[in-house]
Every structure is written in structure tokens, then in C-alpha cells.
Amino acid sequence: MEIFLDLNRDLNLFFIPRRFFMEEKYSPKGVEDKWQSFWAEHDSFRATEDPEKTKYYLLEMFPYPSGKIHMGHVRNYSIGDVIARFKRMQGFNVLHPMGWDAFGMPAENAAIQNKSHPAHWTYDNIAYMRGQLKRLGLSYDWERELATCDIDYYKWEQQIFLEMYKKGLAYKKVSPVNWCPKCETVLANEQVEDGACWRCDSIVQQKELEQWSFRITAYAQELLDDTYKLAGGWPERVLTMQRNWIGRSVGCEIEFPLENGRSKVKVFTTRQDTLFGATFMSLAAEHPMAAELTTEAQRAEVEAFVEKVKKTDRIKRGSDDLEKEGVFTGSYCINPVTKERMPIYLANFVLMDYGTGAVMAVPTHDQRDFEFASKYGLPLKVVINPEGETLDPATMTEAFTGEGIMVNSGSFDGISNTEAKEKIADYLEAEGIGKKTVNFRLRDWGISRQRYWGNPIPVINCDLCGVVQVPEKDLPVVLPMDAAFTGEGGNPLAQVPSFVNCTCPQCGEAARRETDTMDTFVQSSWYFLRYCSPKFQGGPLNREKVEYWMPVDQYIGGIEHAVLHLLYARFFTKVLRDLGYCNVDEPFSNLLTQGMVIKDGAKMSKSKGNVVDPNALIERYGADTARLFSLFAAPPEKDLDWSDQGVDGSYRFLNRVWRLVFDVLPAVKNAAPADLETLSAEAKNLRRAVHKTIKKVTEDIDGRFHFNTAIAAVMELVNTLQGFEGKTAPENVGVVREAVESVVRLLAPFVPHFTEELWAELGYTGSVEQAGWPGYDAEAVVDEEITVVIQVNGKLRSKLLVAPDVQEETVKQAALADDKIQVFLEGKSVKKVIYVPGKLVNIVVA
RNA sequence: GCGAGAGUGGCGGAAUUGGCAGACGCACCAGACUUAGGAUCUGGCACCGCAAGGUAUAGGGGUUCAAGUCCCCUCUCUCGCACCA
Numbered sequence: 001m002e003i004f005l006d007l008n009r010d011l012n013l014f015f016i017p018r019r020f021f022m023e024e025k026y027s028p029k030g031v032e033d034k035w036q037s038f039w040a041e042h043d044s045f046r047a048t049e050d051p052e053k054t055k056y057y058l059l060e061m062f063p064y065p066s067g068k069i070h071m072g073h074v075r076n077y078s079i080g081d082v083i084a085r086f087k088r089m090q091g092f093n094v095l096h097p098m099g100w101d102a103f104g105m106p107a108e109n110a111a112i113q114n115k116s117h118p119a120h121w122t123y124d125n126i127a128y129m130r131g132q133l134k135r136l137g138l139s140y141d142w143e144r145e146l147a148t149c150d151i152d153y154y155k156w157e158q159q160i161f162l163e164m165y166k167k168g169l170a171y172k173k174v175s176p177v178n179w180c181p182k183c184e185t186v187l188a189n190e191q192v193e194d195g196a197c198w199r200c201d202s203i204v205q206q207k208e209l210e211q212w213s214f215r216i217t218a219y220a221q222e223l224l225d226d227t228y229k230l231a232g233g234w235p236e237r238v239l240t241m242q243r244n245w246i247g248r249s250v251g252c253e254i255e256f257p258l259e260n261g262r263s264k265v266k267v268f269t270t271r272q273d274t275l276f277g278a279t280f281m282s283l284a285a286e287h288p289m290a291a292e293l294t295t296e297a298q299r300a301e302v303e304a305f306v307e308k309v310k311k312t313d314r315i316k317r318g319s320d321d322l323e324k325e326g327v328f329t330g331s332y333c334i335n336p337v338t339k340e341r342m343p344i345y346l347a348n349f350v351l352m353d354y355g356t357g358a359v360m361a362v363p364t365h366d367q368r369d370f371e372f373a374s375k376y377g378l379p380l381k382v383v384i385n386p387e388g389e390t391l392d393p394a395t396m397t398e399a400f401t402g403e404g405i406m407v408n409s410g411s412f413d414g415i416s417n418t419e420a421k422e423k424i425a426d427y428l429e430a431e432g433i434g435k436k437t438v439n440f441r442l443r444d445w446g447i448s449r450q451r452y453w454g455n456p457i458p459v460i461n462c463d464l465c466g467v468v469q470v471p472e473k474d475l476p477v478v479l480p481m482d483a484a485f486t487g488e489g490g491n492p493l494a495q496v497p498s499f500v501n502c503t504c505p506q507c508g509e510a511a512r513r514e515t516d517t518m519d520t521f522v523q524s525s526w527y528f529l530r531y532c533s534p535k536f537q538g539g540p541l542n543r544e545k546v547e548y549w550m551p552v553d554q555y556i557g558g559i560e561h562a563v564l565h566l567l568y569a570r571f572f573t574k575v576l577r578d579l580g581y582c583n584v585d586e587p588f589s590n591l592l593t594q595g596m597v598i599k600d601g602a603k604m605s606k607s608k609g610n611v612v613d614p615n616a617l618i619e620r621y622g623a624d625t626a627r628l629f630s631l632f633a634a635p636p637e638k639d640l641d642w643s644d645q646g647v648d649g650s651y652r653f654l655n656r657v658w659r660l661v662f663d664v665l666p667a668v669k670n671a672a673p674a675d676l677e678t679l680s681a682e683a684k685n686l687r688r689a690v691h692k693t694i695k696k697v698t699e700d701i702d703g704r705f706h707f708n709t710a711i712a713a714v715m716e717l718v719n720t721l722q723g724f725e726g727k728t729a730p731e732n733v734g735v736v737r738e739a740v741e742s743v744v745r746l747l748a749p750f751v752p753h754f755t756e757e758l759w760a761e762l763g764y765t766g767s768v769e770q771a772g773w774p775g776y777d778a779e780a781v782v783d784e785e786i787t788v789v790i791q792v793n794g795k796l797r798s799k800l801l802v803a804p805d806v807q808e809e810t811v812k813q814a815a816l817a818d819d820k821i822q823v824f825l826e827g828k829s830v831k832k833v834i835y836v837p838g839k840l841v842n843i844v845v846a
Numbered sequence: 847g848c849g850a851g852a853g854u855g856g857c858g859g860a861a862u863u864g865g866c867a868g869a870c871g872c873a874c875c876a877g878a879c880u881u882a883g884g885a886u887c888u889g890g891c892a893c894c895g896c897a898a899g900g901u902a903u904a905g906g907g908g909u910u911c912a913a914g915u916c917c918c919c920u921c922u923c924u925c926g927c928a929c930c931a
Contacts, residue, residue: 237849237926241849244927245927251931268931349931366931368929439930559925562925633871634859643871650871655886656886699862706862708858709862709870712870791865832911839865839866840912842911
């Protein structure tokens, strides 16, 4: 097939002499190779600090080096490259770096499978993928490239870790984890599928393990507050997700004394207004007081219940509408305001890791408590009535959670429950029963991973001294190259004696090196800062350079990182600020979340067989077409529906532009700029179209990122230009040249190789980027005549061509006199005539 | 269940501030050039109708001279959270 195709093309060359000239045929491969070399030779995208220029830091989320790039990458990086090139053409000093999120489990799995080393696999992949990105013609400053598995990167992270440790921001605690007994490793929640290990299908166990954590909760309030500063720059839904995740709620901590007086149960509630209606107490099964509260008579039942709750894994426990269940402990506490006895239950819906793990149960005003009380026959007491109504506990079928008037609440009766919230809180504080508190849903960030391919946590465990920091002079703790990857026996690091065995820096006795490595989210939490001074050897960050470049002006990536990565990165930036490394509060001023690339209605995946391979695409059409289509088919934030035929269309468009340029080239090559005084009407119209297009494309790209409509506008201009009769007539060549040059410059951010080549053909030396972004002539975009639409009763009936400065009365009269309009006015009376200047006339008749 | 967003031709999508619905592209149809066309060019293309005209932005109601756009209700889909006390 290929041979026939080529043969045909050659015949074509023979029959149409014009095509003898080699340079007239658009051949992406040659053009792209040529300009990629040019950019490399000229260091075209090198970013250097220049206080004279306004900086613009553009960043796309760096990829995991999984092997090869996919269409999602092509889209992500094409979007970023348009902005980078556009801003550069506008004269900004653009920083546009690229690197690799290079630690992670797939490398370790590959090592097990191929009996090789994760480093080899990772660096091989990086080399291959770097080549792929270069073939896309992305304008990165490759001098700043970094991989998070480079010693030169992770050693600085170890230093940061130790500083966090000193400040109490990194600490060790026992926390529950998903544990695969076969792999002998901790699994992340997303690696547990239906309660089984994603790799070996073993049943995942819940285990308590000593884990390293970062105290992100210390920054909960600031992380929440600053989401309001980001409003406008970030999509509202991402901010909402972060706010929900942080989950601040205001309420009270209230203490309920036990009946026996020996101790107290502390609860957190946001509904202290319902305190008088609290008739029993619900505790989490894991609550530390559960055992001591259990009476002998209840022991067997309680233990069976606790066992059952523990068996339900943590994911299932939340998911389904789990039937509310509980068990009576046999003990009672006292409601501190009513002095009534409250039986203490353990309940499966009470979570140990939210609030205090204990809930005061108000069955009349909380739906869960209502269901629980119904099931176990517990007392109901109404303390809030809806306005003008009286609730009867005996006939209630569900809890009343709305607002109303207080009853059965002592001195608080008769006021609204919102008012009572404040008053009861004050009362509790005054009486010493409770205090106002703020509770967060956000929990500390567990960073321990029992894996090899990660950044080693730089501490030593000594039997005598406990946890001891690795002294700064001994950093970095380097991953040993001689670990064995068998897939068995847990963390490979723990099986390298030369790594594990060490001496305690404090007492000099034999000790064991920590073998946990850090979560890969740690590396991606500060890479954007390191890009500012990627080779700096005086510390993690060169403060001066960070101050020049940060914050990132535009960050681009997938919505899947809306919470974790973006929250961790915000947290880490604030920590580095407080450690004195930088002065940045928020790392990303603007965030663009791009949609997925889908095909045939589904996300591209091997199993669906709908994967488009970027290599094949570039091979067949070139990088410019691949970029153009992925930008044209949908606006960035929406999902992109891949269409092979659509790609053809983009390729055809480039060919059309190419032919157009070469068609007019001989005529316009040496054309002088047009004399605006003597232009023909047609030429003037063309020039107006050119400047209107420049205006629209500029506005569509800048801020709005609507590349699809920007490209559509250029297509329209190309269509206009193509239909322009006297393209090569001497009196028009000045305007035609301006038009062609504008098309090339406007397309430059989208299809950079293509436009570089045409720019050179137009007789320029150097990159089209140096020509800068075209500005539009405000005078040229003003219409000489405008179309005013005439409606009768809101329906389009006719159109009118008028001068832009026409008087309202003139237009109205002309509209009423219009032949087509007359027909609709016959036998009716005109009630009103509405004129929207320059747009329409609406004649209201009856 | 709660929260957010979306629903426009055969398809991807336009319509930026309440003012011509369907830009641009794909697919399709017709024609031109051609030994040939999966190249290129010209024209057509929401639906009904011969036409005049009518009907159309998930469905129903409302506000307005005017609604894809604003308000209310319903349906469907996507995403997030999912017993958060």
C-alpha cells in the first residue's frame, strides 16, 4: 500500500510541474527535524533570571517514567507549550521546565519481573520518553531537567525531612495500614481492590504499624484560609474538594462523667444545642475506654461485636449503606445538663479517627441516632420543635434536623436553636463542662512506605537512644545498588545488611538504619521549587532564584490530583517557607485542570483496544498535526474525544496553509507594506479580517485558553484569504503579505516547526518567536458597515446594513419601512420599538 | 444521600455581557479536475415543508420586547464526598 501511495505522489509531481519544487511539498519529518536541531543549537528555550523582564513560570505536572508517553501527556504538554510559546512571543521571560517523578512501585515490580534493577528500568524509560517529548517540539529548558530518583534531588529532601523532624513536623506514630501478608508490604488504599491485594489477590489485613507522618494538620487552618486567596485562579470545584477534605467544623467538646464517677467520656459535637436531648452515648469499637466500660455480663457480646467490626475492612466500612449496629457496654454516663443516665453503646458507624471517637446520641435530631435508637429501643426526647409545630417522639418516623424553637432545655427554652448554639456553648465553658473547639477532618500524612525504590528516611533506630537523626555530614543516605528484587520477604532494603547495620551516631553502639522510604508524593511536593535552581549545591533551594521565579504562574495537570498532590504541594511550600527556604505562601497562582483523552466513549486503555500511540501518530502526520488536533478538538478543561478522521482534518488544514503560502510567495516575497490610504475596498476588508483575527486569537489564548476557537478563527482567516480574488495583484500584495505573516505568527504557538519553516520561507532569518506576537490595529478592526437585525415580536424577519454611527431614529424608521417587515406589520399596531445599538431592532406588534 | 458540573445537528464543538442558535472542523451529498482518487477545488448540509413559513439547545413551567444563557420543578449523565457527630 505504501509503495502505491508514493508512486502516485511521484506521478502527481510529474503531471503538475509546480510540484517539482521540493520545498513546496509539506513534509513534516524534514521540517520537524530541522527546527528541533535549530532550537537545540540556539538554546532557544533557556531560561535565565532577568530582573528587567517580567517572569512567567509555566509548569505542567511532571510525568511518571512508565515507559512511553500516552495521548494524555501529548495533550497536557501541548496545552502547556502553547502558553509557553505565546507568553515568550509576548515578551515574557518564560520558565518552562520538565522532569521526572521517578520513584515508585512500577519500577520495583518491573525489577522483580525482569530480574534487573529499578534504576536501570527508570533511567531507560526516562531516556526514551525524553526523546518522545523532544519529538513533539515542546519548548522546555532541558538544562533544568531533574529526576526525583537522582541522588542530587533526594539528598536535599532528606535534609528537609530532618529539619521537619526537628520542628516536630515529622514524627512517628502507630497507625492502621492495609497489609498484604504475601507481599509483606503496606498497600495504599487505591491498591486494595475489593479487599484484596491488587497484585497477588491475597486478602488484605488491617494492621497497626509504626509509621512516619507529616503534621499537615498543623497547617489545616492556613491551608483552608488560603483556598480563598486562590479563588479565581483555581477551578472552584478543586477548591471545594480541598475545603471538604480539610473539613473544618466548629462545635464543642463536652465531657460526660461516668455514673461510677471514675472517669469521663469526651465527645465532639457541632450540635451542642441538642445536648438536652442526648439520651445515650455511642463509642467507636476501637475507643480506648471500650474495654474498661464493658461489664462482665456484657463482655462476650461486646468482644464479638468488636471482632466483627475489625474484620470489616476500612474501605467497606464506609462504602455501602452498612446496617447500623451496636452493643451495650453495660455502663452508664450522666448527661451533664439533665443529670439523666445515658447507656453507653459501641456503634459501628462511629469513627475512631474523627473527633474524639465518641458521640452523644440525640435520636430526635440526628438521623443515625434515630435509626440506632429505634433498633435498640432507646429513649427519645424532643428538644427542638419546628416553628409552629410540636413533635411527638411516639409518632416520629425520622429525626428532625432543621431549625426551630428550643423545648425541654431548661433555661434555654423558647429561643431559636441557632441562638441556643452560642448560649449553650458559653454556658458549658462557664460551668467547666465543655469548651468551644474546631475540629478538622484532615489527618496527618503518613509517608512511610516499606519499599526500596523511594527516598530513604534518614534516621537510625538505636535500642538505647531510640530514633536518632543521621548527622548532616553523613547525608545523603544513598540507596544501595546491591538489593535483591524477588517479590518476597517484604522491603528489599531491609535485606541489605550493609545498609541496615550501622552504628548509632549518638552512643556509638550497633544500630539499625531505618528502611522505610518516603511516599512519592513527597518528591512531587517541591520539585517546582527545585526547578528554579536545579543544580544548586548550597541547599535544596537557591532563595534568590526562587524569589525571582515563584510562584508558578500557571500550573496544568489532571483533575485526579485535585486533592492529594495539590494539597501536599501547598503544605510543603508553607513548611519550606517556615523553615526559611523561601518566601512563598502558595505555589500555584493559577491552575488549569485538563480533561481526559477518550476514544469511542471510553478512556484509552489496552483492554478496550482504543489506544492511540503517539509514536505512530507523529510518524504518519508529524508532531505539529498531533499537537494541532489535540488543541483543536476540545477546550482544555473538557474531555477530548479522539477521532482519527479529525486528525486528517488538522493535517489537511496545515497542507492548505502550506500551499497558500507558496502560492503567494513569489508575488509577496518582496512586497512593501501596504499604503493604507490607497487600499481598495476588498483589500481593506481583508485587512480588517486579519486584525479582527489577531484580536480574537489573542483574547482566546490569553487567560481563556480556548485554543479550539483560536484555531477556528485562524482557519476562517485562511478561508477568507484563499477566496480573496486578487491575491497576487501588485496593489494587494502588501496586505496579502501582512495576512500571510499574521497567519504564520498566530499559528506559531500551536504548530511551531511548521511556522518556523514558513517564516524562513517568507525571508526571515531566526525564529518566528523572535518576531513576537502580532498586535492589532484598533482602527483596522472597526467595521465600515454593520448588520442590524430586524425582529418582529422577537422573530428574525430582515436585516439592515447601516453605518456604525447611525442614529437610533434612522434605524428604527428604516426598519419599519423595510419591505419584508411591512408584510408582518399589516393589520397590526406597533406597540413598541426596541433598539439595541449596533445589534438589532425589535418591533413589538399586537 | 450530600455537594459540584454538564445535557446544543449524524459526530467533536461555537455562541465571552439576556440580543441573528449551530462558527470552525469531521462525516455525508452533488459537481469540477482526472486513466484513477483515500489528493485538490466549488457548492450543499439542524428538523418538517414544493414554498411561504413553521419547529428546534434533555423535559415541563416562569420572568422578559427578547432566553441555549436568568428563576422554579423533573429527568439523565459525569465527577467528588460518602455514616464527619
